[in-house]
Amino acid sequence: MTSALLEVNGVTLQYKTPRHLVTATYRVDFSVHQGDRYVILGPSGCGKTTVLKAVGGFMPPVEGSIRINGRGIESPGPDRMMVFQEFEQLMPWKTVYQNVLFPMKVTKRFVATEAAARANAMIEKVGLTKFRDIYPHMLSGGMKMRVAIARAMAMEPDILLMDEPFAALDALTRRTMQQELLALWDQLRFTVLFVTHSIEEAIIIGSRILVLSPHPGRVRAELSADGLDHNSVGRPEFGILTDRIHTLLFGQTHHLHAQQDIRA
Amino acid sequence: MNAQPSQKPTQVPRPEFEVELIDATAIGDVERPLTITERLMNNEAVQRLTILVVLIVIWELYARWLNNGLLFPSFSETIKTFSKDIANGVLIDRTFTSLRTLAIGYALGLALAAVFTTFAVASTAGTRVLSTLTAMFNPLPAIALLPLALIWFGLGTPSLVFVIIHSVLWAVALNTLIGFRSVPETLRMSGRNVGLKGARYVGLILIPAAFPSILAGLKIGWAFAWRTLVAAELVFGVSARSGGIGWYIFEARNDLDTATVFSGLLAVILIGLVVESVIFRTIEARTVNLWGMQR
Numbered sequence: 013m014t015s016a017l018l019e020v021n022g023v024t025l026q027y028k029t030p031r032h033l034v035t036a037t038y039r040v041d042f043s044v045h046q047g048d049r050y051v052i053l054g055p056s057g058c059g060k061t062t063v064l065k066a067v068g069g070f071m072p073p074v075e076g077s078i079r080i081n082g083r084g085i086e087s088p089g090p091d092r093m094m095v096f097q098e099f100e101q102l103m104p105w106k107t108v109y110q111n112v113l114f115p116m117k118v119t120k121r122f123v124a125t126e127a128a129a130r131a132n133a134m135i136e137k138v139g140l141t142k143f144r145d146i147y148p149h150m151l152s153g154g155m156k157m158r159v160a161i162a163r164a165m166a167m168e169p170d171i172l173l174m175d176e177p178f179a180a181l182d183a184l185t186r187r188t189m190q191q192e193l194l195a196l197w198d199q200l201r202f203t204v205l206f207v208t209h210s211i212e213e214a215i216i217i218g219s220r221i222l223v224l225s226p227h228p229g230r231v232r233a234e235l236s237a238d239g240l241d242h243n244s245v246g247r248p249e250f251g252i253l254t255d256r257i258h259t260l261l262f263g264q265t266h267h268l269h270a271q272q273d274i275r276a
Numbered sequence: 277m278n279a280q281p282s283q284k285p286t287q288v289p290r291p292e293f294e295v296e297l298i299d300a301t302a303i304g305d306v307e308r309p310l311t312i313t314e315r316l317m318n319n320e321a322v323q324r325l326t327i328l329v330v331l332i333v334i335w336e337l338y339a340r341w342l343n344n345g346l347l348f349p350s351f352s353e354t355i356k357t358f359s360k361d362i363a364n365g366v367l368i369d370r371t372f373t374s375l376r377t378l379a380i381g382y383a384l385g386l387a388l389a390a391v392f393t394t395f396a397v398a399s400t401a402g403t404r405v406l407s408t409l410t411a412m413f414n415p416l417p418a419i420a421l422l423p424l425a426l427i428w429f430g431l432g433t434p435s436l437v438f439v440i441i442h443s444v445l446w447a448v449a450l451n452t453l454i455g456f457r458s459v460p461e462t463l464r465m466s467g468r469n470v471g472l473k474g475a476r477y478v479g480l481i482l483i484p485a486a487f488p489s490i491l492a493g494l495k496i497g498w499a500f501a502w503r504t505l506v507a508a509e510l511v512f513g514v515s516a517r518s519g520g521i522g523w524y525i526f527e528a529r530n531d532l533d534t535a536t537v538f539s540g541l542l543a544v545i546l547i548g549l550v551v552e553s554v555i556f557r558t559i560e561a562r563t564v565n566l567w568g569m570q571r
Binding site: 068070087088089090092093094096098100101103104105114115118119147148149150167 | 460462463465466468469470471472476480481484485487563566567568569
């Protein structure tokens with residue numbers, strides 16, 4: 013039995029707004045293994061982003077435990093590099109290269125020459141060598157996202173945490189970025205924990221999918237989506253899995269739902 | 277919204293067409309360099325210089341028409357006095373005295389502002405303390421504290437430094453705090469994600485991210501300080517040996533030497549212009565403009 017890289021046991025997460033104490037997730041269990049493309053999928057309000065923040069160390073669980081490589085998580089750290097949805101995660105005062113270099117520099121994880129070489133190699137992998145010395149404000153949304161991914165990957169984190177990274181992109185760029193992420197995974201076989209609210213994106217990106225139900229977020233199912241990518245979108249198994257997830261989330265089949273939409 | 281297909285307006289058929297391209301040689305090259313005159317007209321420095329020249333011409337003409345050197349000396353008279361006092365070193369000496377006091381006050385003001393904002397970002401209580409103090413003291417004119425400063429520190433540089441600190445501190449602290457507060461949450465998280473904490477977090481993430489606000493505070497602080505200093509020197513020009521540029525103006529007024537008063541004012545304006553359009557402009561061009569944080 014291979015032990016899991018990330019173990020989440022009975023985690024309940026709560027946060028305070030000025031007026032309420034909100035329970036985001038209730039007793040959530042899951043485990044992520046080495047090399048997984050593990051997707052957390054759910055509608056808004058299921059606490060998926062909150063789970064990711066807790067794994068990132070930004071939020072301690074009210075009950076339960078989160079362990080990575082057997083150690084408890086106490087604070088944010090570069091072993092769990094995060095990629096956020098917003099473009100402002102890049103530092104506007106640093107060039108593409110300086111942004112990618114920044115985490116390696118402040119953590120002193122690599123010696124200077126090695127860090128520089130890694131930054132350049134990673135920038136090349138995401139196809140931004142021409143834009144190496146450009147400031148982020150001159151890049152498009154997709155390019156900024158590539159920089160954020162390169163910055164996280166260059167650190168060789170134990171696990172890469174991605175919070176709806178492609179949600180703010182246009183449909184065409186999103187598709188390209190999904191393909192690029194998969195191609196990168198094929199080369200480097202890293203472990204990624206990916207949050208999304210799109211069933212299609214979950215199936216394309218994920219090898220395992222954790223389905224969460226909302227209010228509060230609870231585990232509904234864990235499914236395998238291995239071997240399904242952009243090329244299989246039209247195939248029956250893709251449709252079957254989509255319908256299955258839809259039923260899990262909304263309690264009725266895709267077709268019924270569609271018919272209701274028409275009647276309404 | 278409820279239009280049925282049958283109710284759609286019928287489309288009038290429009291013919292397709294193709295034509296030969298019209299001859300466009302009359303307009304000249306598609307992309308042609310601007311002439312030197314056009315480029316000069318677009319240059320900000322040239323535009324500013326033109327404004328200055330126009331103002332000077334108006335000044336000169338009005339002064340000549342008035343023909344009363346005691347009330348309103350002409351530009352040429354002012355420049356004559358100005359260059360004479362530059363040449364004999366009086367004006368340079370006075371300016372340096374002022375600038376030295378200013379530098380001390382400005383530096384101390386910035387240091388105190390740094391201390392205050394550090395406390396303010398460290399805790400909510402600190403934020404409350406700073407915002408209350410700023411609300412109380414920011415509207416208080418520094419010059420109104422001068423009598424008090426004279427009682428506490430006596431005549432001389434310490435009193436001036438005290439009022440300068442007062443005029444710098446609140447403006448800079450307030451702007452820095454506003455800047456820190458407006459740093460996007462995602463940027464904060466990506467800083468903490470790589471394990472940054474405490475002073476490194478402030479220095480590597482918060483300060484650069486809040487730099488547009490901080491720079492605005494520095495500019496306002498500078499203008500307040502410079503104004504306060506000249507005004508304060510006008511109020512007590514008694515310790516004549518260490519007099520600054522305000523004292524230079526005050527002395528000239530006592531002698532009814534209006535051209536010298538004007539040349540003192542000119543020096544004040546020139547220093548203001550240089551600091552604003554050379555020093556701060558250069559900082560802006562190399563930081564916030566380059567980073568696309570400000571246009």
